[in-house]
Amino acid sequence: MNSHNIVQTWMTPNPITIDESTSIIEAIHLMKEKNIRRLPVMKKGHFVGLVTDRMIREYVPGKATSLDSWEVHYLLAKTLVQEVMNPKPYTVSPETPLATAAQMFLDHKLYGLCVLDSQGELVGIMSVGDILKAVVALSRA
Numbered sequence: 001m002n003s004h005n006i007v008q009t010w011m012t013p014n015p016i017t018i019d020e021s022t023s024i025i026e027a028i029h030l031m032k033e034k035n036i037r038r039l040p041v042m043k044k045g046h047f048v049g050l051v052t053d054r055m056i057r058e059y060v061p062g063k064a065t066s067l068d069s070w071e072v073h074y075l076l077a078k079t080l081v082q083e084v085m086n087p088k089p090y091t092v093s094p095e096t097p098l099a100t101a102a103q104m105f106l107d108h109k110l111y112g113l114c115v116l117d118s119q120g121e122l123v124g125i126m127s128v129g130d131i132l133k134a135v136v137a138l139s140r141a
Helices: 024-034 053-064 069-078 098-108 128-140
Strands: 038-043 046-052 112-116 122-127
Touching: 024 038, 024 053, 024 069, 038 122, 046 053, 046 112, 053 069, 098 112, 098 128, 122 128
Parallel strands: none
Antiparallel strands: 038 046, 112 122
């Protein structure tokens, strides 16, 4: 397989992560500060899940319907990432063909994939933007 046609060539290596015991409010601030929409979640240095801005937005309204903004902020400061994260997100390996990753995005309506090595350790993240960059570069080649 051509090395340009695999996830490893196009993924974002060493993504920004967050610990599972961090508050949702800290996750929100980190996402805004770094201008990212998803954070792989770690526990003692090992990958345990994924939290996205969408998961947080979907969590908050259900809990916040009768709360004022101070109470919502308090709730977010007290709720941990592990309560909101997806503990079993879709993942790929660095050697996964780009077409396979792209099909996963389509089949499951995904916006990002965590990239794990053969030991299950997080080595990267692949976004829709990464796939699009690959399509553009490969079609021009």
